[in-house]
Amino acid sequence: MASVNVRRDIADPFYRYKMERIQSKVEGKGNGIKTVIVNLSNVAHQLARPPNYVIKYFGFELGAQTNIDPKDDRWIINGAHEASKLQDHLDGFIAKFVLCKDCKNPETVIVAKDGDIILDCKACGQRTHADLRQKLSSFILKNAPKKGKKDKSTKKADRKAKREAEKNGTLDDGDDNSGSGNGNGDSGSDHAQEDDGDYAVDGGSDDELTRKINSEAKNLAESEQKDVEWSVDMSEEAIKARANALGDDLKSTLVIDENGDAAEDNEGSGSSSYDELGKWLDAQAQEHGGITNVKDVDIYLQAQKLGIESKHRTLTVLAQTLFDDAIVKQIAPRSSMLKKMITSERHEKAFLGGLERFVGNDKPNLVASMSAILLKVYENDLVTEETLKAWAGKASKKYVDLATSRKVRKSAEKFVEWLENAESDEEESDNNGFNFAGLEYGTECYCDFTLPSTAVQEPETDCSMPCAGNSSQICGNGDRLSIYSNGGDTSKPSTNPGPPGWSFLSCYTDSSAARTLGTGMSLNGATTVASCTAACGRAGYAMAGLEYGSECYCDAMIRNSPEVATSGCDMLCAGNATEYCGGSNRIDVYSLNAATTPPTNPAAPPAGWKALGCYTDDAGARTLGTQNEGPGGYLNMTVEGCLGICQGLGDEYVEHGINEYSVFYDHLEYDLDVYSLLEHGFHSHYNSDHD
Incomplete structure (x- = not known):
């Protein structure tokens, strides 16, 4: 089977890291059309990554449903997708989750630990961090295989990939668990096979008979052991x-x-730590006039004091004690703490079990609201789609009696039906499309909302390749992109000087052990500087800080004498890619001014597009992130066709149906709440939608 370099931007035929090309076939028709990736197991094995990571990444990038644990090794994506398009998306997966950020070699091992994803490079020894803002990062953190073990789909895929490699003569004798950088697909390995069917020169011995004997011996051992599954009753x-x-x-x-x-612990032998936590929460609720008035940080510290903050059964207790009849509105404010404590599938199941007991036994009046409750759980990323489907598919008497369990799941059918029928996480919006369009290599069209800081403008003469559909027009060149703008925000990411009424102080060091600002704030919407400062202002704090792209902190003062950081606050805000929201152990701090000036509405952007120039581009890190085929296919590419696609399809890629302008107005409302708060001495009433 044809092989390519793992880094396709490297044309060297002697590049040692190889992989198979993606092979796909389209099946079905109409609403049932789907794409089957026939060699995904082999490709994932050659990249030393579980195949469910790769298929899930494709699903996120294409906005399509996928299967992540097929019994027959048929990896499926809903819809019709060309192999070349999948290969391009695989380049993105490799750049983000395989290549070392330092030496750019694919000899990395993923380590998911303490809410972080580390790429441990065996080539240069560096340990670099994956981007946690990627949707796949959340999937990896919640589905990371246990140390020393592989899930069934990974083991099955590894066995198939190994058999295929032996059949094709591409298995490295030196490493049966081959992956990227460990002999897998290496053009210099003992059995690397070239595209024309010839074997590469053997690095150790050129004895053809010896090679065949070794191969047959491996096949014999494999046939004796490949289907052995050890189990315990x-x-x-x-x-x-x-x-x-x-x-x-x-x-x-x-x-x-x-x-x-x-x-766990002393459960089942008298009063347990879980009983103590439950009693403490009940007492705190009575003391503070309701469970909603008990702070997340106090709850977490109490669980930590009892030594059960990481135990899965703690989630069962919390699900029964954190909420009351208004549970649908209470899940989102508690989501930050719950996400910190839900770290595995076992934790997710325990949390669902607690909800089942809370609704089924304690609050039977809420049984009819089970679909709404699960929707909030899903929207706040507390439990994965796979765990929710598994829970809904089978009644259990583990937490409640069987009749109650069936009753609760019956009420959840509407949510499950919505979950199964949804073809995409994206919803339509009224957005005016992408802000940027780019053409490359005569046939390729790319779109995006922002121009990244890594984009470098080159001389106009670098872009000289005629468009395939109109030879009188220029469509970039090799690794060169002709970029156009429709008049939207063309600024590169920068530090926000401060929303009206707030001033940026500095970037400070921060740590979980000694917080610069002590109170974590849960935001209703996506994290931006405006939403964080507004939330802190409504709560009566004079200081607001943003960290790690999505975390918001408030306080009355700066604590623990942090150092001013000269670098590190360069992580884009989760809700606004044009501004920075701190970084890893770095926090951007803003201070509330004594006087505020109400903001004004922005002017409408120009209706037309304008050319920005010729920019660099790279398959591993695209300048504009979304590629589109355009009307008439790649061979009929024109400037008008590309700009029209970017103008018309941008709304399909805005998450949750919120476009840039509606987000801006939403933040404007938050800011106006703050002005009212300051002006009327903290006695104003606010829009209930932002509580």
Whole structure:
């Protein structure tokens, strides 16, 4: 099978890191049309990444549903997608989640730990961080395989990829667990096969007979072991039998619950830490006049004091004690703390079990609202789509009786139906389309809302390739992009000097152990400088800070004597890619002024486009992030066609149906709330939509 360099921007035929080209086929028709990637397992194996990471990345980039654990190794994306388009998206996956950020080699191992994703490079030894703003990052953090283990789909894919590699003669004898940089697909490996069917020169011995003997021996060993699945009888009777076989000294330390799970801590032996947390929360709710008045930080510190802040059953307790009849409105404000504590599928299931018990037993009047509750859980990224579907598909008596469990799941059917029928996370909006359009290599069209800071303008003569559909027009060149703007915001990202009434102070160092600003603030919408300062102002704080692109903190003063950071506050805001919101252990701090000036509405942008010039471009880090084929296909590309596509389709890529201008007006309303707050001595009433 044809192979290409892992980094396709490198044309060197002797580049050592190779992979197969994506092979796809389109099946079905009408609403049932789908694309099957027939060799995804092999490609993922050659990149040393689980295949479900790759297919999920494709789904996010294409806005289409995918399967992430097929039993028959058929990796499917809804809709019709060309192999060349998938190959381009694979380049993006490689750049973001495979290549070392320092040496640009693909010899990295993903380490998902403590809410961070680290790329540990075996080539240069550097440990760099993946971009947590990517949708796939959340999927990786919640679905990372346990240390030393692989999930079934990964093991199955590895076995198939290994058999295919042996059949094609591309397996490296030196590393059966081959991945990028470890011999997998290496053009200099013992059995690397070229496109014409010839074998590369053997680096150790050119004895053809020896090579064949070794290959046959491996096939024999594989055939004897490939389908062996070791298992342990986990039935209730078997678990009790194994417990009875233990010595008396061990029996006293092991408690088995009704579902066969070993109890955590001292649960099941009198009053447990979980009981103490539940009683403490009830007492705090009575003391403060309701559970909504108990602060997240106090709850987390109490769980930490009891030593159960990382235990999955803590989520069962919280699901039953954090909410009341207004649970639908209360989930979002609690989401920041809950996301910090929900770190695995087991935590997700425990949280859903707690909700099931809360609704089914404690608040039966809320059973009819189960779909609305689960929608808020899903929207706030507390539980993955896969876990929600698995929970809804089977009633269980683990948390409530079977009749109640069925009743709760019956009420959730509308949500599950919506989840299964949704073809995309994106909704339509009234946006005027992308701000930028670019043409490259005569046939390629790219669009985006912003021009990144990495874009470098080159001489106009660098863009000299005629458009395939109109030879009188210029459509970029190799690694050169002819960029056009429709008059939208063309500014590059920068530090916001401060919304009206606020002033930017500086970028400071910060850490979870000694916060520069002590109070974390949960925002209703996407994180921007305007939304964070507005939230802090409404809460009566004079200081606001933004960190890690999506975190907002408030306080009355700067604490713990932080240092002024000369760099590091360069992470784009999650809700506005034109401004910075701190960085990793770096916080941008803003101060509330004594006087405020109300903002004015922006003027409407010009209706036409204007040419900005010729810019650099790279397959691994696109200047404009969304590629479109355009009307009539690549071979009929024109400037008008590309600009028309970018103008008309931009609304399909704005998440949650909120365009730039509606977000701006939303933030304007937040700011006006602050002015009213200051003007009337903290006694004004605010729009309930922003509570």
